[in-house]
Amino acid sequence: MDSPGPAPARPAVKATEESVLAIRHWTPTLLSFRCTRPAAFRFTPGHYTRLGLGAGDARVWRPYSLTSAPGDDFLEFIAVRVPGGAFSERLRELTIGGALGVDKAAYGFLTVNQLAPGKDLWMLSSGTGLGPFMSILRDPTVWRNFERLILVHSVRHAAELAWRDEIEALPPRAWQAEAKAQLRYLPIVTREPGATILSDRIPLLLADGRLEAAAGTPISLADSRLMVCGNPELARSLRDYLGTRGYTTNRRGVPGQMAFEKYW
Numbered sequence: 001m002d003s004p005g006p007a008p009a010r011p012a013v014k015a016t017e018e019s020v021l022a023i024r025h026w027t028p029t030l031l032s033f034r035c036t037r038p039a040a041f042r043f044t045p046g047h048y049t050r051l052g053l054g055a056g057d058a059r060v061w062r063p064y065s066l067t068s069a070p071g072d073d074f075l076e077f078i079a080v081r082v083p084g085g086a087f088s089e090r091l092r093e094l095t096i097g098g099a100l101g102v103d104k105a106a107y108g109f110l111t112v113n114q115l116a117p118g119k120d121l122w123m124l125s126s127g128t129g130l131g132p133f134m135s136i137l138r139d140p141t142v143w144r145n146f147e148r149l150i151l152v153h154s155v156r157h158a159a160e161l162a163w164r165d166e167i168e169a170l171p172p173r174a175w176q177a178e179a180k181a182q183l184r185y186l187p188i189v190t191r192e193p194g195a196t197i198l199s200d201r202i203p204l205l206l207a208d209g210r211l212e213a214a215a216g217t218p219i220s221l222a223d224s225r226l227m228v229c230g231n232p233e234l235a236r237s238l239r240d241y242l243g244t245r246g247y248t249t250n251r252r253g254v255p256g257q258m259a260f261e262k263y264w
């Protein structure tokens with residue numbers, strides 16, 4: 001009988017091989033890209049999947065949030081190149097027509113159905129944490145189900161305000177008749193004084209009331225639902241702060257008022 005080989009380091013990813021359709025460089029270290037979508041690939045806005053780059057045993061897999069809408073016939077992602085990162089340094093090799101491994105499944109809990117019904121949906125993001133909120137905003141559902149959508153995007157430099165023009169033009173004309181919600185977009189540039197009206201970090205702006213003032217609406221347990229995505233320290237401090245105000249995450253299937261996704 002053969003002796004069993006060493007256990008695999010991690011479960012094999014069941015994936016399809018997709019092809020890159022488009023690449024957009026926002027800065028030398030920030031890019032978004034589209035690839036072909038397998039016919040059977042299903043996801044909910046806010047989900048992530050796993051992407052694979054490199055050939056054979058050298059292939060590296062990492063989780064990436066979908067930025068495209070469930071109705072799009074392509075998949076889209078945004079990524080920052082982290083110096084020395086095993087996966088993200090390989091993004092340099094991404095070319096139109098090149099191969100990209102895509103996990104067959106989508107995952108995660110940063111979806112609107114994790115939240116109790118509410119009137120206002122606050123989407124608080126840093127850096128590439130904008131991604132899942134693009135998917136949510138590119139789908140008509142939230143526009144029908146909320147009264148106010150507040151998108152906060154904190155970046156170091158103005159050039160990292162990805163999709164700024166598209167966000168400012170939302171909702172698309174085709175949905176305007178049925179879209180109940182108003183969008184308030186609050187970009188925050190923290191390292192370029194004067195680039196945006198708000199320039200402090202999100203937790204400070206929330207604690208001293210400036211974020212609510214800029215949004216033109218207060219945050220309340222009864223009406224507000226909050227989603228946070230990106231930097232883990234940002235997520236931790238907002239979770240602690242909102243926890244003291246009585247907000248909870250989904251617990252054992254009981255929807256709460258807040259949801260988080262940490263990227264590292």
Ligand SMILES: Cc1cc2nc3c(=O)[nH]c(=O)nc-3n(C[C@H](O)[C@H](O)[C@H](O)COP(=O)(O)OP(=O)(O)OC[C@H]3O[C@@H](n4cnc5c(N)ncnc54)[C@H](O)[C@@H]3O)c2cc1C
Binds near residue numbers: 048063087089262263
């Ligand atoms: C659920 C989930 C969804 C994710 N979605 C995205 C996404 O949509 N876009 C994306 O760029 N990354 C995303 N990430 C992070 C991504 O999976 C990788 O960590 C990232 O690409 C770096 O991989 P790496 O191998 O190059 O370096 P790693 O060894 O994985 O990371 C090295 C370090 O880089 C920093 N870092 C990693 N990711 C980021 C980031 N996104 N922004 C700022 N600093 C970072 C951290 O300090 C981390 O410790 C997600 C992570 C999770 C858990």
Ligand SMILES: NC(=O)c1ccc[n+]([C@@H]2O[C@H](COP(=O)([O-])OP(=O)(O)OC[C@H]3O[C@@H](n4cnc5c(N)ncnc54)[C@H](OP(=O)(O)O)[C@@H]3O)[C@@H](O)[C@H]2O)c1
Binds near residue numbers: 080083127
């Ligand atoms: N952005 C760049 O110019 C750049 C260039 C090359 C490489 N990189 C690499 O890319 C990675 C990610 O950079 P990134 O700029 O996308 O992500 P980031 O460092 O998480 O910064 C994104 C935004 O989040 C804010 N932020 C950071 N920590 C926070 C906290 N604890 N609480 C609240 N807000 C917080 C930042 O404000 P502050 O400005 O106050 O920190 C910034 O506005 C890093 O590993 C970096 O080495 C970045």
